[in-house]
Amino acid sequence: MLAVQKAAPETGFTLAEVPIPSPGAGEVLVEVEACGICGSDVHVYQWTSGYEWMKPLMPVTIGHEFAGRVVETAPGVTSISKGDRVTVWPSMSCGTCQACREGQPEHCERKVTLGLTRNGAFATHVTTPASQCFVLPDNVDFELASLTEPLCVGARAVEIGEVKLGHTVVVLGVGMIGLAIALMARRAGASTVIVVGKDDPVRLDVARSLGFSDTVDLAVSELTNEVQRIVGGKVDRVFEATGVTASIRDGLSVLRRGGVLTVTGIHSKPVEIGLTDLVRNKHQLRGSHGATRATWVTVLKLLAQCGEEFRPLISHRVSLAETVHGFELSIRKQASKVVVMPKLAPANTKDKS
Ligand SMILES: [Zn+2]
Ligand SMILES: [Zn+2]
Numbered sequence: 191m192l193a194v195q196k197a198a199p200e201t202g203f204t205l206a207e208v209p210i211p212s213p214g215a216g217e218v219l220v221e222v223e224a225c226g227i228c229g230s231d232v233h234v235y236q237w238t239s240g241y242e243w244m245k246p247l248m249p250v251t252i253g254h255e256f257a258g259r260v261v262e263t264a265p266g267v268t269s270i271s272k273g274d275r276v277t278v279w280p281s282m283s284c285g286t287c288q289a290c291r292e293g294q295p296e297h298c299e300r301k302v303t304l305g306l307t308r309n310g311a312f313a314t315h316v317t318t319p320a321s322q323c324f325v326l327p328d329n330v331d332f333e334l335a336s337l338t339e340p341l342c343v344g345a346r347a348v349e350i351g352e353v354k355l356g357h358t359v360v361v362l363g364v365g366m367i368g369l370a371i372a373l374m375a376r377r378a379g380a381s382t383v384i385v386v387g388k389d390d391p392v393r394l395d396v397a398r399s400l401g402f403s404d405t406v407d408l409a410v411s412e413l414t415n416e417v418q419r420i421v422g423g424k425v426d427r428v429f430e431a432t433g434v435t436a437s438i439r440d441g442l443s444v445l446r447r448g449g450v451l452t453v454t455g456i457h458s459k460p461v462e463i464g465l466t467d468l469v470r471n472k473h474q475l476r477g478s479h480g481a482t483r484a485t486w487v488t489v490l491k492l493l494a495q496c497g498e499e500f501r502p503l504i505s506h507r508v509s510l511a512e513t514v515h516g517f518e519l520s521i522r523k524q525a526s527k528v529v530v531m532p533k534l535a536p537a538n539t540k541d542k543s
Pocket of ligand 1: 230254255
């Protein structure tokens with residue numbers, strides 16, 4: 191089968207021909223129908239710092255935001271059946287470390303991530319433990335289901351940031367996670383959600399098409415002025431989803447006293463912040479990463495109830511052979527979510543535009 195692999199610690203991916211894997215004990219084989227390109231995949235593609243630990247694991251097939259159909263189950267697997275339509279929680283806990291034993295598998299110290307530390311889903315087939323599978327509601331199609339993971343990351347950040355009814359919120363970043371946070375903050379009851387990008391017209395347009403009328407382009411506007419104009423002061427909550435160090439200070443500058451700034455970006459550089467201001471302003475700085483099993487259940491219910499609300503996030507659908515083209519679109523900020531669909535013939539590749 192065709193698989194998109196990280197084969198060397200340098201920029202780029204290799205399109206490799208590899209055998210279809212067999213499910214091990216407790217596992218199932220999934221035929222991939224849709225797999226989204228994630229911001230973290232882009233980091234791995236570009237080989238920016240922060241992923242050096244992948245080196246001894248190469249070659250590894252990338253891709254963790256996916257959905258597909260179960261085509262084989264290992265003997266003894268009863269929770270999932272052949273033919274089930276599933277999406278998969280890519281973060282796998284060990285079950286034995288202290289965090290796992292305390293019922294917090296999301297904090298597992300020996301976490302394995304499908305698509306980073308074990309073979310992922312930019313391929314026609316992928317194996318996964320059956321326990322990581324969630325059967326899709328009937329009305330959730332594969333491409334919408336492939337949004338589950340990033341929507342969960344957004345939903346979890348909003349839980350960590352404790353967005354409450356009536357809150358004013360600034361979201362820094364218009365990538366998938368920024369937009370997912372904005373959508374989930376609105377669902378959590380935020381009265382105003384300001385979506386901020388920088389020289390990113392395509393994705394700011396996607397934000398507006400999702401109903402966010404308060405957008406700021408830092409290439410032409412100044413953040414504090416715009417926030418002051420829109421909410422008449424500072425905001426209750428800030429979310430950072432850029433990976434750009436300057437955005438932490440930008441975010442703190444528009445956060446009200448006692449407000450919470452939640453960081454979700456992967457930062458390749460350290461950031462310097464004035465701790466005295468942090469203390470005097472009683473600012474809370476929090477980190478959010480991944481999600482919990484409960485978030486997955488909630489987001490799948492949401493997709494079943496109002497999936498169409500989320501479909502505008504998908505701007506491009508490409509075939510497996512065109513995965514690298516999809517990455518280039520993401521890097522050039524010409525796309526919001528690019529979904530790789532292995533069954534799509536290259537000639538059928540369609541852009542929304
Ligand atoms: Zn992801
Ligand atoms: Zn563990």
